[in-house]
Amino acid sequence: EIVLTQSPATLSLSPGERATLSCRASQSVSSYLAWYQQRPGQAPRLLIYDASNRATGIPARFSGSGSGTDYTLTISSLEPEDFAVYYCQQRSDWPLTFGGGTKVEIK
Amino acid sequence: QVQLVESGGGVVQPGRSLRLSCAASGFTFSSYGIHWVRQAPGKGLEWVAFISYDGRDQYYADSVKGRFTISRDNSRDSLYLQMNGLRPEDTAVYFCAKDRRWKQHHFDYWGQGTLVTVSS
Numbered sequence: 172e173i174v175l176t177q178s179p180a181t182l183s184l185s186p187g188e189r190a191t192l193s194c195r196a197s198q199s200v201s202s203y204l205a206w207y208q209q210r211p212g213q214a215p216r217l218l219i220y221d222a223s224n225r226a227t228g229i230p231a232r233f234s235g236s237g238s239g240t241d242y243t244l245t246i247s248s249l250e251p252e253d254f255a256v257y258y259c260q261q262r263s264d265w266p267l268t269f270g271g272g273t274k275v276e277i278k
Numbered sequence: 279q280v281q282l283v284e285s286g287g288g289v290v291q292p293g294r295s296l297r298l299s300c301a302a303s304g305f306t307f308s309s310y311g312i313h314w315v316r317q318a319p320g321k322g323l324e325w326v327a328f329i330s331y332d333g334r335d336q337y338y339a340d341s342v343k344g345r346f347t348i349s350r351d352n353s354r355d356s357l358y359l360q361m362n363g364l365r366p367e368d369t370a371v372y373f374c375a376k377d378r379r380w381k382q383h384h385f386d387y388w389g390q391g392t393l394v395t396v397s398s
Contacts, residue, residue, distance in 0.1 A: 214388035
């Protein structure tokens with residue numbers, strides 16, 4: 172099973188600041204990595220697929236990068252609605268797996 | 279617009295069974311693989327099971343293999359999860375989610391989830 176490790180567990184930032192979230196895989200996932208945002212009480216929302224492609228309707232302040240085992244989600248300037256939990260997910264191999272999540276909270 | 283609506287959750291005793299349903303609309307259901315993903319209270323996301331567009335292929339997480347069965351009825355635009363031998367650790371909100379594209383197992387639409395509580 173491919174293990175995804177997200178860091179940090181919690182990120183405390185102010186609106187307008189830049190957020191950088193990391194996801195490290197236990198083996199290469201060949202860029203088959205997605206990022207999701209989950210707000211309290213809501214279903215997850217797809218932000219980025221295949222490492223760097225924004226999903227439909229996702230603002231340009233969200234960007235993804237990385238390859239092999241190391242991936243990054245960047246939010247260029249935090250809006251109030253961006254404070255949430257973010258998960259990475261790989262589709263390189265079965266079973267599909269998620270990272271443990273990074274909570275972006277208001278400082 | 280795409281909609282996925284789960285139902286069938288509830289409180290069930292350990293060892294008993296429950297069947298979840300997911301009703302789809304707004305897209306060609308028979309063209310997409312669909313998944314179940316769960317989230318225990320206050321915890322992260324856990325992928326549970328997948329079924330291919332035609333129902334021929336299924337994959338399961340080790341934690342549910344042999345106890346849960348995923349199925350679909352393309353004539354009814356519906357997905358199911360038969361859960362047998364339920365355990366307290368199966369307590370979670372269960373989401374259905376569709377593949378973004380054929381064989382691209384990232385989830386572009388999710389339902390709102392149905393809560394399953396396993397407790398005596």
